[in-house]
Amino acid sequence: MLIQNNLNNSNKIFFVGACALLLGACGNEDGAGPGGMGSNDDSSGETIQLNIMQGKVEFNTQFNELADQYMAENDNVQIEITSVGGGTDYFTQLTTRFSSGDEPDIFSVAGPNEIEQFQDTMADMSDTDAAAAALEGTIENVTHDDGRIDAIPYNLEGYGFVYNMEVFEQAGIDPEALSTYEELRDAVETIDSQKETLGIEAVFALPGAESWVMGDHLANVYLSPELNESPLEAYNAETLAFERADEFQRMLDLQVDYSIEPVLSLDYSQQVEEYFSLGQVAMIQQGNWIYPTLEQMDPEFAESNVGMIPIPLEGYEDRLPVGVPNYWAVNDNNDDATVQAAKDFLDWMYLSDEGKDFVVSEFNFVPAYEGYEDLEISDPLSQIVYDYSQSGDTLGWVFTGFPTGYQLNEFGPNLQAYIGGEMTWEEAIEASKEAWESMRQ
Amino acid sequence: MKNKEMTFWLFITPVLLSLSLVVILPVLMGIFYSFTNWDGLNFTAFVGMDHYRRLIGDEQFLQSLWFTVRFALTSIILLNVIGLGLALLVTSKLKSRNLLRTIFFMPNLIGGLILGFIWQFIFIRVFSTIGDVIGVEVLKGWLSTPATGFWGLVILTVWQMAGYIMIIYIAYLQGVPKELMESAEIDGATPGQKFRHVIFPLIAPAFTVTMFLTLSNSFKIYDQNLSLTGGGPYNSTQMVAMNIVDTAFSGNQMAYGQSKAIVFFVIVAIISLSQVYYNKKREVDL
Numbered sequence: 256m257l258i259q260n261n262l263n264n265s266n267k268i269f270f271v272g273a274c275a276l277l278l279g280a281c282g283n284e285d286g287a288g289p290g291g292m293g294s295n296d297d298s299s300g301e302t303i304q305l306n307i308m309q310g311k312v313e314f315n316t317q318f319n320e321l322a323d324q325y326m327a328e329n330d331n332v333q334i335e336i337t338s339v340g341g342g343t344d345y346f347t348q349l350t351t352r353f354s355s356g357d358e359p360d361i362f363s364v365a366g367p368n369e370i371e372q373f374q375d376t377m378a379d380m381s382d383t384d385a386a387a388a389a390l391e392g393t394i395e396n397v398t399h400d401d402g403r404i405d406a407i408p409y410n411l412e413g414y415g416f417v418y419n420m421e422v423f424e425q426a427g428i429d430p431e432a433l434s435t436y437e438e439l440r441d442a443v444e445t446i447d448s449q450k451e452t453l454g455i456e457a458v459f460a461l462p463g464a465e466s467w468v469m470g471d472h473l474a475n476v477y478l479s480p481e482l483n484e485s486p487l488e489a490y491n492a493e494t495l496a497f498e499r500a501d502e503f504q505r506m507l508d509l510q511v512d513y514s515i516e517p518v519l520s521l522d523y524s525q526q527v528e529e530y531f532s533l534g535q536v537a538m539i540q541q542g543n544w545i546y547p548t549l550e551q552m553d554p555e556f557a558e559s560n561v562g563m564i565p566i567p568l569e570g571y572e573d574r575l576p577v578g579v580p581n582y583w584a585v586n587d588n589n590d591d592a593t594v595q596a597a598k599d600f601l602d603w604m605y606l607s608d609e610g611k612d613f614v615v616s617e618f619n620f621v622p623a624y625e626g627y628e629d630l631e632i633s634d635p636l637s638q639i640v641y642d643y644s645q646s647g648d649t650l651g652w653v654f655t656g657f658p659t660g661y662q663l664n665e666f667g668p669n670l671q672a673y674i675g676g677e678m679t680w681e682e683a684i685e686a687s688k689e690a691w692e693s694m695r696q
Numbered sequence: 697m698k699n700k701e702m703t704f705w706l707f708i709t710p711v712l713l714s715l716s717l718v719v720i721l722p723v724l725m726g727i728f729y730s731f732t733n734w735d736g737l738n739f740t741a742f743v744g745m746d747h748y749r750r751l752i753g754d755e756q757f758l759q760s761l762w763f764t765v766r767f768a769l770t771s772i773i774l775l776n777v778i779g780l781g782l783a784l785l786v787t788s789k790l791k792s793r794n795l796l797r798t799i800f801f802m803p804n805l806i807g808g809l810i811l812g813f814i815w816q817f818i819f820i821r822v823f824s825t826i827g828d829v830i831g832v833e834v835l836k837g838w839l840s841t842p843a844t845g846f847w848g849l850v851i852l853t854v855w856q857m858a859g860y861i862m863i864i865y866i867a868y869l870q871g872v873p874k875e876l877m878e879s880a881e882i883d884g885a886t887p888g889q890k891f892r893h894v895i896f897p898l899i900a901p902a903f904t905v906t907m908f909l910t911l912s913n914s915f916k917i918y919d920q921n922l923s924l925t926g927g928g929p930y931n932s933t934q935m936v937a938m939n940i941v942d943t944a945f946s947g948n949q950m951a952y953g954q955s956k957a958i959v960f961f962v963i964v965a966i967i968s969l970s971q972v973y974y975n976k977k978r979e980v981d982l
Contacts, residue, residue, distance in 0.1 A: 347945045350736045368948070372735065463840075464928050517840035519929040520820055660947030664756070664931070671930035675841065 303596045305334045308349060308359035311409065311581055312340030313547065317617040324609060325600060332596055349373075360589055361597045363409065363581045366655030367490035370397060370405055370582070378587035380404040383598045385605045385624065390644065392651070393579050393623045396487050406582035407601060410620035413577035413640035413649070414472055414542030415565045422446065422453050422537045430538075430564050434572040436505065443513050446537050458537045460530040461510040463518035463674055466667020468526075468540060469507060471654040474666065475576055476566045477503035484651025486578075492656075495691045500684050502569060510540065511674055519675055528552055540566070543621065543636035550634070563639045571650060575643040578652025579623060658694035665690035723961070730955035735948070747955035756931060757956060760939040761963075767849060767935065768914040774854045775910045776903070779861030786862070787869045797866070801859035808856070812923025815852045819844070819924075845925045845933035852920055857913065861906050868902040869895070904975040908968060915964050936960050 309318075315338040322334040337359070339345045346369060349362055353376070364370050370377070380386050381404040386394060393408040416430075423430045426446050433439045443458050450457070462468050477499040482488045497503075511518055515530055527545050530536045532552035542563075549557035565575045585597040604610040605624050614620045615630045621637045621644070622630075632638045643649050654662065666687045673683040730747055732739040751757060782800050786793040803811070819838040827835030838844040872895055880890050918937040921927065927934035927942070934942070940960065944953025 346948075347736075354737050372737070372948075464926065466928075517837040519840035520837070660942065660949070663946045664942055668928075668930040671928060675929050677930060677932075 301331060303332050303593055305332060305361060305593070305597055305600060306337070306359045307334060307361040308337045308339070308352065309361075309363040309581075309583075310339060310345030310349075310365065311363065312338045313544075314618045314620075317613065320617070321604065321610070321613045324613075325603060332600070334600070358586055358588060360586050360593055361601070362584055362586065364406060364584050365581055367396070367486055368656075368659045370584075371490075373584065374405070376584075376586055376588055377405045378585040378594050378598075380407050380585065380598070383407065384602045388606060388624045388626060390623050390625060392649070396485065396579075397582060406584040407605075408579040408623040409581040409583065410579070410614075410618070411577055411623045411640055411644055412542055412544055412580050412621065413563075413575045413643060414540070415563045415575050416538045417531070417541050417545065417561055417563045417636065418538035419455075419531070419534060419536070420560045420562055422455060422534070425449075425453055426537075430562060433564060434567060436502070436509075436567045436569070439567050440509055443509060447513055453537070454534070455537055456530070456535045457515045458513040459510045459515070460521060460526040460536045460539050461514040461518050462521045462523050462526040463511075463671060464520055464522040465526075466671060467662060468523070469670045470662035470667035471657070472542075472576070473507065473510075473540060473566070474503065474662075474670075475652060475654045476568050476650065477506075479576070479650050479653050480568070480571065482653045482656075484653065486651070486653050486656030489653040489656030493692065493695050495688050497684050497688060499568075500680070504680050506566065507670070507674075519671060532556060543634070543640045546634045546636045547619065558635070561635060563636055565643075565650070568650070574648045574650040575640065576652060577640055577644050577649040578655065580655075658691065661691065661694055665694070726954050727958055729951055730958050732951055734951040734954070736950040739951070743951070747952050748959070750952065751955060751959060756934070757936075757939055757943075760931070760934045760936050761960075763846070763933065764915060764935045767846065767853075767917075768911060770850050771853045771857075771914045772907065772910045774850065775857055775861050775914075776906055778854060778858045779906065780865050782858060782862040783865030783869055787866055797862075800862055803856045803858075804860045806856070808917075808919035809923045811852060811856055812920045815848065815855075816924050819848050839925055840929055842929065842932035845929065848924060849917075849921065849933060852924055853914060853917065856920070857910065861910065864906050864909075865899065865902050868899040872898050900975070904972060907975060908972055911971060912964065912968055915967075 307322075315336070318338070319336055322336055326332055326334055339348045345363075346365070349359075350372075352359060353373070358376070362373075364373060381398075381402055385407045386404050389408055390411075393411070394404060397405040397407075399405070418430050420430075423446075426442075426449055428442045428445060430442075433442055446453065446455075446458050478489070478495070478497070481496050481498045482492060515521060515536065526539055527541060527548050531539045531541075531545075532549050534556070546557060549561065563575070565573055568574070583601055585594055585601070587594065589597075605614060605622075606626065611622075611627060611630060614622060615627065616633055619633050619637060621632065621640045632641050657666075669678060669683040669687050669690075672678040673680055678686070729739070731742055731744060733741050733743050782796075786797045786800070790796065806814075816839065823835045823838050827833065839848050876894055876898075877890065880894050885893070916937055917935055918941065921933070921935050921938050925933040927938055936956075937960075940953050940956045943956060944950050947953070
């Protein structure tokens, strides 16, 4: 999940994390009773304890259910899950757990920076079935030249312009036909001129307070070509050229000019919940992760009234930015049995029939693995992401390879300063280039 | 004598132990780490003064330091004026004074994060709605510019802490002897003169306490900052504490963040100590 800076979320996340800890602790005690009793008459069962720490808190409940099911089938495995959410919080806590010696056996990592820091503790995953079944493009970034694989993908996520079908229909525009900037701009102007009859407040809702929407996602579209769509290339890049800065600027301007005002204090929850799900705007730049929120707000609207189109990019028309937000890594500082048990669990989760069913219908994941062809994806936005990834019309995510804190502390604020009129576009881009270079030293 | 000494140490050891474990030791470790390239897990080299040299040219850090200073000065003045005003109000002969005391103190019982979100709603939604209705442009777009972000933070802090400061002033105001007030009245002092020449010197110790509290509090604010503005727009309302956390945790530059924290610690210590020293000298003993 990409909502790293959303406080609303991280609050919930803390709470859920705490609950998970509590529940986990209780579950443990419960489990210890029967286990201890059983060992009297059956000496074969040596219990393996798997501590999982992961940073995607939205599917914590379902993940625990899946773990329960696995434990029911495998008496000798005890799984304890800690879910901590929202980018920075998670990584800090992961670091803390490692430095305090309370190392998890399975943990999630988000990108090259995090992988690099925990490289020494990661087991080679190349012997797992899941690694072999991972879709093309999802695992190359964590594969070394000698075939060693550091981690396996969680799922796929994709973003673009999520649009309100009804508004487009009434305005007589086919959103799927908008593949260039000019076409999009004309459509935006048409919709803007009919705002009142369409019953919307503005065309876009750009959450300027959430710098990741611009600094990670939008920028990714325009930085992808020069970084060969590879987060690893981004991770190794000493400098940024910003070859497509002009294209980036006009798209940002378009969203700012036709957005709900004031842009700079608009946040994620206003954008998604208040403006989009209540039909106040025609489209927003977001991804398939907003679906559960839309569904909560208005199930009918979510099911039948939303679609997603790619962000126009010259020479890369109709390609949706799709990437892997998180990876699973197994801690190598354990005995072989524990490492193997951890790998078995991950294999089971993504490749067994029960696991697959859970992944698609309970986790609402867009699968990053082969063998899901017969399963039905549960929501329309995820279906779109899945379709694009199947047809290969995708644009790689490079922002996961940005220097740590680059977007949050440098790039994002520069873009906000541009929107606020504090910097010119040239200044903002120049400052962002310099920041990149100094952070890469 | 020996017994007394033993009791002394017996009583002081737990505090001393916990203080050194959770305050002194971490500070010393922090100073040590600020000279290394520590990444949160381990360090490979000593970098000497590198981090501190880099600090001097770190515009964002200097900017947040300056913002914090401006914020602290503004809120200290407002807090003390309003706190004292409220205290005078609720020690007067008003009928509703007990109720008012409770009401004024209430905001203090709400956590900073929640307050931040509540005020965010007020500034962004309520303000702009009122602005629409009465046609005042100033009320629109709050928190989307550096100036409104600054005043938003000041208003939030003053609203939250004024009640607390009020309680301290009440305690001292009630300690002002009736005889003195009466004799001043007999001498023909106006209410203004009474306040200036009798009450004011007698509640001077309260200034020491409240100035210390407000100063250190306004410098260390983090949660209100995080939930109200999140440092935005473009990090213009980012305070030092937040800058340090961002550097250390989201920028993952633990050692550099640590060196910022040390500098911050030294600055706050110098200001607080000199201010306590100065105020102590001015206090009047009865």
